[in-house]
Amino acid sequence: MTIEAPERPGKMAGRHQQRVPFMAFVGDEVTRASLLRAACDHGLAAAEVFQGGLSEARDVLAHIPTPRLLVVDLGGCADPLAEIGVLSEVCDPGTRVVALGNLNDVDLFRELTARGVEDYVLKPISAETSDTIVSRCMEEPAGTDGDGGPGKLIAVIGARGGVGASTVAVNIAWMMAHEQGLRTALVDLDLYFGSIALALDVEPGRGFREALENPSRIDSLFIERAMVRQSDTLFVLGAEEALDTGFSFDPAALDLLIEKLRHGFDRVVVDLPRFAARSQANILSARAAAVVVSDPTLAGMRDTLRLAALLRHAAPDAEVLAVMNKVGAGKLGELDKDDFEAGGEVRIEHRIPADAKAMVACAGAGVTLAEAAPRSRAAAALRALGGQLSEAGEGAAKVSLWRRLVGRGS
Ligand SMILES: Nc1ncnc2c1ncn2[C@@H]1O[C@H](COP(=O)(O)OP(=O)(O)OP(=O)(O)O)[C@@H](O)[C@H]1O
Ligand SMILES: [Mg+2]
Incomplete structure (x- = not known):
């Protein structure tokens, strides 16, 4: 799998390092094209829809502020729960996560939501579903602090x-x-x-x-x-x-x-x-x-x-x-x-x-x-x-919302 992420320096380093509203890492071209179209319809940067899986997402997100809404593809993941746990290590507080996957498994859905994943959506996804997913980053209650409390x-x-x-x-x-x-x-x-x-x-x-x-x-x-x-x-x-x-x-x-x-x-x-x-x-x-x-x-x-x-x-x-x-x-x-x-x-x-x-x-x-x-x-x-x-300085940057929510590690 290739990843077309632009080069980005360390998380706190650059003046242009801003949390983007939406980012997706998906494994197949059809899903990627669908999300890309929806992102463009919503006026979001096309470059933020990457081809890749959880490990690519983790590698890229370790160095930059994580987006408000992150879509990750669990298709092809040997151990989705463990990998989601590792991803949570690099997510900043306030990032909401939607997972895509091929397994129609209610236990997996429960486990994922227990770890703070907001939704699990079965592939293939229609244009309408892509649109609904992407539009979530617009509805986010502006300014919740990542822990749901006031800023x-x-x-x-x-x-x-x-x-x-x-x-x-x-x-x-x-x-x-x-x-x-x-x-x-x-x-x-x-x-x-x-x-x-x-x-x-x-x-x-x-x-x-x-x-x-x-x-x-x-x-x-x-x-x-x-x-x-x-x-x-x-x-x-x-x-x-x-x-x-x-x-x-x-x-x-x-x-x-x-x-x-x-x-x-x-x-x-x-x-x-x-x-x-x-x-x-x-x-x-x-x-x-x-x-x-x-x-x-x-x-x-x-x-x-x-x-x-x-x-x-x-x-x-x-x-x-x-x-x-x-x-x-x-x-x-x-x-x-x-x-x-x-x-x-x-x-x-x-x-x-x-x-x-x-x-x-x-x-x-x-x-x-x-x-x-x-x-x-x-x-x-x-x-x-x-x-x-x-409280989001270097020491706290890696304390994930997921951990704070569910009170457990990966
Ligand atoms: N670390 C610093 N080194 C040099 N100059 C500084 C430094 N910090 C502030 N200044 C300068 O001191 C001046 C006063 O700064 P500033 O207006 O921020 O102070 P203030 O406490 O808000 O003042 P006021 O009481 O008028 O509101 C400005 O010219 C500013 O550029
Ligand atoms: Mg002043």
Whole structure:
């Protein structure tokens, strides 16, 4: 069997590594042609229907984010259950699997579904069946987190002005969306001075302020209209309100918005201004993290400790992380990790080096650091932070949904 998969680098390596909606590995040309036609009818990339069996699927998927819907052919498999188990090792959380086969065996069907396979379809498959299978990748409830729960909320808060909180928010969101293939919403709650849209070179959407003043406006239609699409996986919600416009937002509206977004996306990254962190920490319920960003200064340290204490009190279920940014910029007089940690109140989880040259280059081009200088030390530190936060970083990438669902190995 041959496989016509394009060359792809390691799972987390490339900027173009995105989770595709649909991929199929089938053993015979008739089935392949049928799925290919259905995929084309649905506007999906033809190149994602490969000729091959489970072992080819495993070899290819070990190196790339796995698709939202994966079709595999068990025809010709000596031990389908064992091979499905091995395939599950390389599947990322959130991938749904449909198996095709020649055996009309109800026990096999049961065993497969017990291992998390969504459906088992007998070959040969008609054009109509192909169409039904392919259309499943469209119906997937957008943004379930792969474990069926709401997406994780990550709030990024600067301990002081200008420490790089927005830079951290944009970069980790971009990496989650583009490198980890997670559907990610990036929300800029600084409606007047926010810089997220600018950093990504997108126009801020309309209606965000009005919605935050009036919860009744927040429905799926609003979210669809107001969110600006940066890519298939990254969506931005922000504003650029005139400075003379008044704004009195309703805390209930923010709660509702976050709730809706968590059900529509795998990850919701919020650039949360300090004033809102004080009053809105309650949005950080379970399955949420707050990242307090500081520079290595005394004032930054003081405010990191104060904010971390506030968050731990106001949002006891959330994970609170402290991050040092712009490390090495000032050289003389900079505080280090040990200074921040001396009182035992916070742990510095990540240190992001100062890289003024790369920052200026990406700001000028309207791209993230992750894009402009993916191999820089600053990008690597941001990637490690994003990986930890998304729980889909390198350590967790191979924990399959199947295992989590059925609680057993292959
Ligand atoms: N690691 C870094 N190295 C060098 N420059 C950085 C780094 N991180 C951020 N910057 C720069 O610092 C400036 C402020 O960054 P950013 O806007 O992200 O901070 P902020 O905390 O969101 O600020 P504000 O309080 O205004 O919201 C920007 O010019 C950005 O490019
Ligand atoms: Mg900011």
